[in-house]
Amino acid sequence: MWKRRRGVATFEWCAAGVPYVAALGVFTTPGGTGARGRLHAPGGGREYTAAGRGRIAAEGETRMMGHSHAVSGALVFAAAAPFLPPLLIGRPLQPGEVLVGALLSAGAALLPDLDHHDGTVANLFGPFTRLLCRTVARLSGGHRHATHSLVFVALAGAGTQLGVARWARGFTGGLTFALLLFAVHALRSHASGRCAHSRATTVGLAAIGTAAADTWLPGTGAWLPYAVVLGTLAHVLGDCLTRQGAPLLWPYGRRFEMVLIKRTGNRFETRFLVPVMTAGTLVLVWLATFAPTALTG
Template sequence: MLGQSHAVSGALIFAATASFLPEALLGKELRPGEILVGTLLCAGAALLPDLDHHDATPANLLGPLSRGLCRLVGKLSGGHRHATHSLLFVALVSGGTWWGVTRLGDGFTLGVTFFLLALAARALHLHPPGHGLTAWVTSVGLAGVGTATVAAWFDGIAGWLPYTVGLGALTHLLGDCLTRQGAPLLWPYRRRFEVVLIRRTGSRRETRFFVPLMTVATFGALWFTAFAPRFAMS
């Protein structure tokens, strides 16, 4: 799946489950503003498994630096769609985020927030076309504004950020299971799990059907989880 598809699917899953899943797993009910922020963060987190690909959205985020990092991750993980596309990776990024927000505090929390928002901005094409300086500055600028907003108004984000990271990464895996290559969910066990609905990355079925459908569904889910309850109380 394309980076945009993964990002939109991450946003959809978070928005659709925000009214019940965080409370069931964390004992915390998210406020409308937190749902909106979490939707964007989960869209960015849904790109994390592609840290193993030298030309995916994470690789294009910071130019040569991010491409070099993704090449390194790819080599260490066995190549594209190996270790980083497993449930073990989901557990590691979730646990690592929990350790960071618990032990390292606000600096780590805001750093992860900035990174995920920048990924979301790139994947959702919230910038001028291309990979040039203007696109980079726009993505980084949007991420900076979003992070500053989180720092000023969302002091409880550390409590649900690890959940959001894990949900986004898991959504990516499930999305790749809809393609012909599947995903090795139980890595290092090599079996790949797949239910093929998308035969080719970037196909018309993906770009002209699934992405628009998920986008509309995301806005619909946000209305019911974030906006409708607020209007009902007023």
């Protein structure tokens, strides 16, 4: 699918069920599955093979950060699971709740980017989710403004708490489905196939997870606000590690940053940070499931 946005030609295709995007360049030869083409980016050209799983990273921002945010949300939830729930809800989480909670927190970690017209959530269902994100951006002042603040984190948690208290099971199920949808989409854990099939699989997996949580984890509503807060907080603090930072104290305009990721999707992020966070999440979830007292004594 060819797209032109702000004078920049992009081309999207699916390889093994994953949509890949090459941006900030012009294709002189269209490519499809099994075809070859050349991307002329500023400073030179690169060849790609659509049949492979390689990603073209042109000189500019890629879309890896949505995946990174999701993994960071899962990691923060898994790390806090042995300690915070007994203080906040009066009981420890069960192993299944830790696993589902990590996924829900991963989905919640994408909520601040509802203000990004071309982010992970915006590209979930094409023009429908892009319209949603453009609307949020207009209402919040643009990308990395109100939704990237501690005020938004607090409002997201309070709103979830209010929704659970007022609409109970219906609200819990709806939000669980939405967050699982975001998480599966961002973590790219859907099956191979064309883009439309991948979206269908993403929806199916989210529906199965929601039904399982509703059936076997009836206490999800008690800790769902906590998962939302941790996920959104992980995103906001993660953006403080990049250029532009985040306006933590919005509406006060100062941005807070400690730049460790100079360019979204660079090697430090994709080859070190994300693998380390993924391994840490898996270890912590395993400990919570099979050795719940290992961390708390």
